[in-house]
Amino acid sequence: MQAPNKKIMDLETLLKWRENLRTQGKRVVVSNGCFDILHRGHVEYLFKARAQGDAMIVALNSDASTRALKGPTRPINDQDARAVVLSSLYFVDAVYIFDSPRCTALFEAVKPDLYVKGADYDIHTINQEEKAALQSVGANICFIELTPGFSTTATIAKIAE
Numbered sequence: 001m002q003a004p005n006k007k008i009m010d011l012e013t014l015l016k017w018r019e020n021l022r023t024q025g026k027r028v029v030v031s032n033g034c035f036d037i038l039h040r041g042h043v044e045y046l047f048k049a050r051a052q053g054d055a056m057i058v059a060l061n062s063d064a065s066t067r068a069l070k071g072p073t074r075p076i077n078d079q080d081a082r083a084v085v086l087s088s089l090y091f092v093d094a095v096y097i098f099d100s101p102r103c104t105a106l107f108e109a110v111k112p113d114l115y116v117k118g119a120d121y122d123i124h125t126i127n128q129e130e131k132a133a134l135q136s137v138g139a140n141i142c143f144i145e146l147t148p149g150f151s152t153t154a155t156i157a158k159i160a161e
Contacts, residue, residue, distance in 0.1 A: 007087035008095045011109065014057065017094060018110050021055055030112035030139075032059035032103050034066045034152070036075045038085050041150030048144045049116035050091040058086050059106055062099040069101065076156065104133040111137040119143040 009017060021028055031049045035042055035058070050056040060083055066075040075082065079097050087095045098106055107115070107130060115134050117126055122143060134141055 004084050004087035007093065008083045008097070011096065011106075014094060014096050015109060018057075022111075026055055027053035027113045028110070029053035029056040029114045029116055030059060030103075030107070030110060031056065031116045032061070032098075034061045034070060034075060035082050035086055036066065036070070036077060036152045037155050038082070039150050039152065039155055041147040043089065044147045045118055045144055046086075046089060047091050049142075050093075052114055052116060052142060055093040056091065057094045057096060057110065057112070058092050059103050060086060060095055060097045062097050065099055065101055076152075102127055102130055104129050107133040107139065108137060112139045114140045114142055116142050116144055118146045120146060 018028060029049055029052050031046065033042075046056070046058065060079065061069065063075055063079045066079075077085075083095045083097055086092050096106065112134070123131070123141065126141070131141065
């Protein structure tokens with residue numbers, strides 16, 4: 001069994017890991033997000049995403065990019081804590097923390113076989129720059145149904161009650 005912190009990779013390590021999988025003919029899935037307070041919806045979504053391939057990279061928004069997307073009170077958990085929790089899931093093979101608002105450069109470097117996003121998005125509502133990067137590297141794009149009733153925003157609201 002691999003220690004969770006060994007799954008948290010810098011870009012150089014991630015690219016070597018990815019190239020090794022490519023030479024083995026393995027299908028790599030990528031998903032991304034803030035994953036601020038990991039809940040059942042996240043876990044079920046990530047499990048379904050991983051089932052689409054042989055290995056999965058979770059691209060995790062850094063603290064700065066989470067604040068830019070979610071506002072000044074987020075994240076609740078810092079990027080290191082979120083990365084350890086994600087990497088402790090047996091079906092997550094690699095975690096990469098990215099600082100930019102978008103994953104465009106990561107997609108171009110990693111060249112995933114498949115990109116998975118929740119079905120609260122569709123091909124028209126995902127970021128078009130990211131979509132173009134994914135298409136340029138030949139990645140398929142897939143949308144997975146989310147577990148109803150679970151969200152970080154709802155969890156925070158419940159805690160605040």
